[in-house]
Amino acid sequence: MNIGFEAKRVFHNRTGLGNYSRDLIRLLSQYSPENNYFLYNPKSSASKLFEVNDNNVFEKKPSSSFYTTFYNLWRQKGVTEDLVKDKINIFHGLSGEIPLGLRANKIKSVVTIHDLIFVRYPHLYSFFERKIHFYKFKKAAQQSDMVIAISEQTKNDIVEFLKIDTSKIKVIYQGCHAVFKKDFSDNEYKEVITKFNLPKEFILNVGTIETRKNILLAVKAIKNLDTYLVIVGKETAYTNEITNYISEHHLENKVLFLKELSLQELAILYKLAKVFVYPSLYEGFGIPIIEALYSKTPVITTLGGVFLEAGGPDSIYVNPTSINEMENAILKLLQNDDLREEITQKGWKYVQKFNDEVVVKQLITSYNNLVKL
CATH class of the missing domain: 3.40.50.2000 (Glycogen Phosphorylase B;)
Structure with missing residues (x-):
């Protein structure tokens, strides 16, 4: 044809x-x-x-x-x-x-x-x-x-x-692009860590930084947690709302904004992250969830809508308006290595349907x- x-x-x-x-x-x-x-x-x-x-x-x-x-x-x-x-x-x-x-x-x-x-x-x-x-x-x-x-x-x-x-x-x-299914060398990991001055442990969000993506929820959720948030995506006017909150609460050292990464750099970033958070209000599908699951990174995303289709039965789902639910979900995964590993393995098996x-x-x-x- x-x-x-x-x-x-x-x-x-x-x-x-x-x-x-x-x-x-x-x-x-x-x-x-x-x-x-x-x-x-x-x-x-x-x-x-x-x-x-x-x-x-x-x-x-x-x-x-x-x-x-x-x-x-x-x-x-x-x-x-x-x-x-x-x-x-x-x-x-x-x-x-x-x-x-x-x-x-x-x-x-x-x-x-x-x-x-x-x-x-x-x-x-x-x-x-x-x-x-x-x-x-x-x-x-x-x-x-x-x-x-x-x-x-x-x-x-x-x-x-x-x-x-x-x-x-x-x-x-x-x-899902093949790069998210690859393994990388120690040197490739070190190059990305050095290039972007990444913290030793962090949670990750990927997607255009816009109101619908609701990433301010995660910023608020880590305010009292001993962790860092890396946000990757094109900035919009909504970014000002986030940066204003960061400034007001002195979180400049806990939130890192990145953009225009190569696909390989992004894939390595997924693998380096302890947890992937995706508190979006609505999506047609939510490909970053799939990318995270292929990268063997546990996912916290939103109750309702398409998110269960993308994340499967073993990801963690929170109310997109609840700071406490997001904070508790992040804390639970960061503090429990066994739970994080279990969710990771089950998520990887689920994502093979894509x-x-x-x-x-x-x-x-x-x-x-x-x-x-």
């Missing part, structure tokens, strides 16, 4: 949607090399986030000066002409969008919807952002031949809010079934 992908985030997004897109292409190229994968990139990228192999993975850009200038119009409409020229059998929108004209040109379509956070937490978005997101997601879900949800939570939201028939939706979990082979088999099966229709 020739399979096309809306690849803006493959080449331009360093975080969640970009990582999902790159991992998916990597898995397909590795485990189903008999297909050709065309990545439709609307514009040149400033940095090399992804390397095509020109064997079964190809990068495609607008071919005319008009669409090179008006690249968003190309993404929405013009790209369909290129899909026809490239004899694309299936087009997969990796982040909630597909272009116009696919059905008219007999091109099967798939769209992945990661979450409907803008519906669940509308106060985190502007009026126009909510309207635009809702319009694009609903239109893509209605017009596509299949919708992929990255969790049961997201599937339920798609049915409830977008009114899409459940028979059209397939839940396929995200994979292995590459499982994910790609579900995806290829879905593509094949779609072509047969």
Whole structure:
């Protein structure tokens, strides 16, 4: 098959949607090399986030000066002409969008919807952002031949809010980059410890530093604990709220902010951490939880929502508004080596359900079934 992908985030997004897109292409190229994968990139990228192999993975850009200038119009409409020229059998929108004209040109379509956070937490978005997101997601879900949800939570939201028939939706979990499954040498650990001046013992959080991620809860929870918190992620206005709290309570020496780590540095950081905390209010899935479990680091995350799907039955779950629950959970793991080891081993066994082979088999099966229709 020739399979096309809306690849803006493959080449331009360093975080969640970009990582999902790159991992998916990597898995397909590795485990189903008999297909050709065309990545439709609307514009040149400033940095090399992804390397095509020109064997079964190809990068495609607008071919005319008009669409090179008006690249968003190309993404929405013009790209369909290129899909026809490239004899694309299936087009997969990796982040909630597909272009116009696919059905008219007999091109099967798939769209992945990661979450409907803008519906669940509308106060985190502007009026126009909510309207635009809702319009694009609903239109893509209605017009596509299949919708992929990255969790049961997201599937339920798609049915409830977008009114899409459940028979059209397939839940396929995200994979996890291979670097989080690697072992590292003592020297590699020492290099990361030295480079970032890491404390001997610390708890870790990874993710964009925004209100929804709720990391201030963990900052408050360690105020009276003999430990350190390392926070990795892109900063937003919410960071000011955190730093103000840190300043008011003289916690500057207990909280370390890091950003723009390489994937290997991040993977080593996960393994060095005693505990991973993820007190997010809502996620479509929560890939950092998976990364932590693969890294054999015990997880404390949030009650309700998708978090049990990602963390499994043996992670620790707390009320995202309770400082005491978070503090007690951290303390329990730090003080009990046997419990930490038990949770680590059970979590590692659970996370094998997200292995590459499982994910790609579900995806290829879905593509094949779609072509047969």
